Every structure is written in C-alpha cells, then in structure tokens.
Amino acid sequence: MTAIQVGGDRPYDVVVGRDLLGGLAGYLDGARQVAVVHAPPLTALAERTAATLSDAGLRPLLVAVPDAEKGKTVAVADHCWAELGRAGFTRTDAVVGLGGGAVTDLAGFVAACWLRGVRVVQVPTSLLGMVDAAVGGKTGVNTMAGKNLVGAFHPPAAVLCDLDTLATLGHEELVGGLAEVIKCGFIADEQILRLVEADPAAAADPASPVLRELVERAVAVKAEVVAGDLRESGRRIVLNYGHTLGHAIERHEGYRWRHGHAVSVGLVYAAALARRRGLIDAGTADRHAAVLSSVGLPTTYRPDAFDELLPAMRLDKKAQGDTLRFVLLSGPGEPTVVSDVSEPELRATYLEVCVPVEAS
Structure with a gap:
C-alpha cells in the first residue's frame, strides 16, 4: 500500500x-x-x-x-x-x-x-x-x-x-471520476495526461496498474495543495478548475448528471475561455476535449441553456460579491484566478463550446 x-x-x-x-x-x-x-x-x-x-x-x-x-x-x-x-x-x-x-x-x-x-x-x-x-x-x-x-x-x-x-462500480461511474483525475493533470501533473492518452482503456480499468498510478498521482496533487490551505482562502481554489460551469450544469440537471461528467464540460469551457483570452494556445485548449472524450466523458452541453446556467454560476463559492471568478490556465500546470470576465465573454465562449447540432 x-x-x-x-x-x-x-x-x-x-x-x-x-x-x-x-x-x-x-x-x-x-x-x-x-x-x-x-x-x-x-x-x-x-x-x-x-x-x-x-x-x-x-x-x-x-x-x-x-x-x-x-x-x-x-x-x-x-x-x-x-x-x-x-x-x-x-x-x-x-x-x-x-x-x-x-x-x-x-x-x-x-x-x-x-x-x-x-x-x-x-x-x-x-x-x-x-x-x-x-x-x-x-x-x-x-x-x-x-x-x-x-x-x-x-x-x-x-x-x-x-x-x-x-x-x-459501473463503467460510467468510474469514468466520471476520471474527470477529477484529468483536472489534476492539467493544473499540476502532466504525467497524468500522458498516462491517460497512452492507454485510455487502462485508465478506466479497476484492475489496471495504470489506474492505481493515476489515483496516487491525483491524491498527491490534492494533498500538496490542501496542506497549506484547508479553508480555501488561497491556493486551494485551483482545485475548482472546471467547476464553475460544472456545478451550474449539475444544478440545472437536478443532479441527474454525474459530477465528473458536468466537470468535464466545465474543463473544456474553462480551456476555451483561457484560449479566447490568449492565456493558452489552441493546442492546449484542444487537448482538454481530446483527453476527456478519449475516456468517454462529455465535452459539450445544451446550447440553449446559458441564460439558465449563468445565475447558478454567480452562486459559485469562488464568487466575491458581484464578481464571478474563474480558475483558468496560463499554461500547462499553471492555474490562475481571473475575476474580470464579462457576461458577453462568458456567453460567446459557451456558444463556441456548445455548438448547436444542425438538423439533417
């Protein structure tokens, strides 16, 4: 052990x-x-x-x-x-x-x-x-x-x-947990991403040594972050990467969506927002959707839901007064907190990620 x-x-x-x-x-x-x-x-x-x-x-x-x-x-x-x-x-x-x-x-x-x-x-x-x-x-x-x-x-x-x-666990429940693992890969430990990309099937296999290593690495990331910030007054906020939209989707779905599936969409959204602001390049943003979808996680949500999701995002625990804060990446393993995101910017990014499917 x-x-x-x-x-x-x-x-x-x-x-x-x-x-x-x-x-x-x-x-x-x-x-x-x-x-x-x-x-x-x-x-x-x-x-x-x-x-x-x-x-x-x-x-x-x-x-x-x-x-x-x-x-x-x-x-x-x-x-x-x-x-x-x-x-x-x-x-x-x-x-x-x-x-x-x-x-x-x-x-x-x-x-x-x-x-x-x-x-x-x-x-x-x-x-x-x-x-x-x-x-x-x-x-x-x-x-x-x-x-x-x-x-x-x-x-x-x-x-x-x-x-x-x-x-x-059922396969979907196990896969849902991988969203939090992959999140740790983006904010701190890129080897997590490499392990998933090399063998997505092994990443979702309970008997696989790959999954054990992923668990240990993700726990190590969280342990290092929370050790100095129990009450989320500082750096611990980076663990909420992808959660602002993710929690809003969960609430909108009446918690019928699994947490990890909602966070997966939130991660793709946060990456698109960071790319739109010039914080990360297109390759880093696209990597989010690629690695998440490789294990079977969703990367998009209902394109008509933004007006219903925005009030829930404003209730996010990271919010300060009327200011909605987002955890974004300024580079691989470099999370940062952004607090000057406008509603038009949020809406445009959402419509970019959640593109309506054209009728055939």
Missing part, C-alpha cells in the same frame, strides 16, 4: 492499496461506538465492515442514507444526527463514511457538526471519492440555493482508498 500524507494543523494519511478494510479499526483508537454511514447499494460491504469493527471490540452502528446526491441534504444529515443521539454517541466516538463522494461529503458534515466535531474516517468506494471528495476535509450538503453551499471544513483522521471496491 501507499501512504500519502496530507499536512497541515491536523495531518493525516491517505492510504491507497487493496484489502484495506481489515485495518480500519486501527484508525479508531479510543472509540467505543462507530457509525458506518452508507448507501443501500453498499449494504453488504457495510455489514462486513461492521463485523470487522465488532471483532475489534467496537460497537458498530449502521446508518443507511439515500444513494448519490439524494443523500446530500440537511434532512438526511438530521436523520444521521438523530441516529447518533439515540445511540448516545460521545466526543470519543467516530463516524465512517463508506461510499462515493456524496456519502463521504455527508458523513464528514455529520461528524463535523455532532458535538461540534467528532472523528471521521473516510472509506471512499468510488474513484471520484478517492481522488477528490474524501480528501481535503471539505464536507457539506446541497440545498435549493446550490451545490455544497452549506458545509464545514473537517479533516478526516484517515482516508482508506481500497482499490478493490472500484470493481463494484
């Missing part, structure tokens, strides 16, 4: 390997009870995890929540807190988030708020969770106002990325 440390005031390890769940109890010293938050599709895995915790002398509490983004609501979080209250959870007890990025976001938020903060260990079972949601200490839920606008910064005690769990 590979351990990648995330530094900061509360350092922790992100462990990447196989057959890791048997060691989960080792990260829960001092706990008496452990809530395992999971979605119904992972009930069998949650029950095996509970048995492992029980064998270690801990008292597991299984807390089932709705799958995917349907589980990331204040109402579901309240249900979890009610379960912790009924079980008498104390400050020394712990929460485990077992599932995809939505479950780990929710579990972290539940732990951050219960008694003003109890320990959480994240066990992401999706590629998106491993390389993005479970790492970095950002937790939260969605509201009618937008995605992830309510939450807390709450670093986990550890993150266990058991690659064996990726075999349970």
Whole structure:
C-alpha cells in the first residue's frame, strides 16, 4: 500500500492499496461506538465492515442514507444526527463514511457538526471519492440555493482508498471520476495526461496498474495543495478548475448528471475561455476535449441553456460579491484566478463550446 500524507494543523494519511478494510479499526483508537454511514447499494460491504469493527471490540452502528446526491441534504444529515443521539454517541466516538463522494461529503458534515466535531474516517468506494471528495476535509450538503453551499471544513483522521471496491462500480461511474483525475493533470501533473492518452482503456480499468498510478498521482496533487490551505482562502481554489460551469450544469440537471461528467464540460469551457483570452494556445485548449472524450466523458452541453446556467454560476463559492471568478490556465500546470470576465465573454465562449447540432 501507499501512504500519502496530507499536512497541515491536523495531518493525516491517505492510504491507497487493496484489502484495506481489515485495518480500519486501527484508525479508531479510543472509540467505543462507530457509525458506518452508507448507501443501500453498499449494504453488504457495510455489514462486513461492521463485523470487522465488532471483532475489534467496537460497537458498530449502521446508518443507511439515500444513494448519490439524494443523500446530500440537511434532512438526511438530521436523520444521521438523530441516529447518533439515540445511540448516545460521545466526543470519543467516530463516524465512517463508506461510499462515493456524496456519502463521504455527508458523513464528514455529520461528524463535523455532532458535538461540534467528532472523528471521521473516510472509506471512499468510488474513484471520484478517492481522488477528490474524501480528501481535503471539505464536507457539506446541497440545498435549493446550490451545490455544497452549506458545509464545514473537517479533516478526516484517515482516508482508506481500497482499490478493490472500484470493481463494484459501473463503467460510467468510474469514468466520471476520471474527470477529477484529468483536472489534476492539467493544473499540476502532466504525467497524468500522458498516462491517460497512452492507454485510455487502462485508465478506466479497476484492475489496471495504470489506474492505481493515476489515483496516487491525483491524491498527491490534492494533498500538496490542501496542506497549506484547508479553508480555501488561497491556493486551494485551483482545485475548482472546471467547476464553475460544472456545478451550474449539475444544478440545472437536478443532479441527474454525474459530477465528473458536468466537470468535464466545465474543463473544456474553462480551456476555451483561457484560449479566447490568449492565456493558452489552441493546442492546449484542444487537448482538454481530446483527453476527456478519449475516456468517454462529455465535452459539450445544451446550447440553449446559458441564460439558465449563468445565475447558478454567480452562486459559485469562488464568487466575491458581484464578481464571478474563474480558475483558468496560463499554461500547462499553471492555474490562475481571473475575476474580470464579462457576461458577453462568458456567453460567446459557451456558444463556441456548445455548438448547436444542425438538423439533417
């Protein structure tokens, strides 16, 4: 296994390997009870995890929540807190988030708020969770106002990325996680792009050593960035590359689109905006669509949707007052924040990326 440390005031390890769940109890010293938050599709895995915790002398509490983004609501979080209250959870007890990025976001938020903060260990079972949601200490839920606008910064005690769990994913879900991996390639580690370009099929194969290297490299990128900026007051904002439009598409779709698929379109859009401004050349911009489409990710969206997407973009967490900020590239591995983008510029770029299909 590979351990990648995330530094900061509360350092922790992100462990990447196989057959890791048997060691989960080792990260829960001092706990008496452990809530395992999971979605119904992972009930069998949650029950095996509970048995492992029980064998270690801990008292597991299984807390089932709705799958995917349907589980990331204040109402579901309240249900979890009610379960912790009924079980008498104390400050020394712990929460485990077992599932995809939505479950780990929710579990972290539940732990951050219960008694003003109890320990959480994240066990992401999706590629998106491993390389993005479970790492970095950002937790939260969605509201009618937008995605992830309510939450807390709450670093986990550890993150266990058991690659064996990726075999349970459908192909589209696995591919969706590659958008966040590829994002890391553009903002920091070009070798990620080379690995995907050399063998797109291996990049989406759960048993492939290529995918393992991609996970480790993407985690290393995020660990390096968040170590010095837990609360996203500085450099951490670069991890939102592609997310301004991506989050707006998710909201517009009622979260029926996968996060990675929406971010994929957002990455292509951000690249086109940077090219329009002369920050990157056409080859770098075109590389975005090429590498994303090579693994089966979308690179365009409805051409008539801009007027509906713009208000959602203005609610983006990077916005400051009336100023809409974008993370763009000024070159490969050189993200920068731009805050003087006009609405006409945004619209023209959108229509460039989302070209209407002519009727045959």
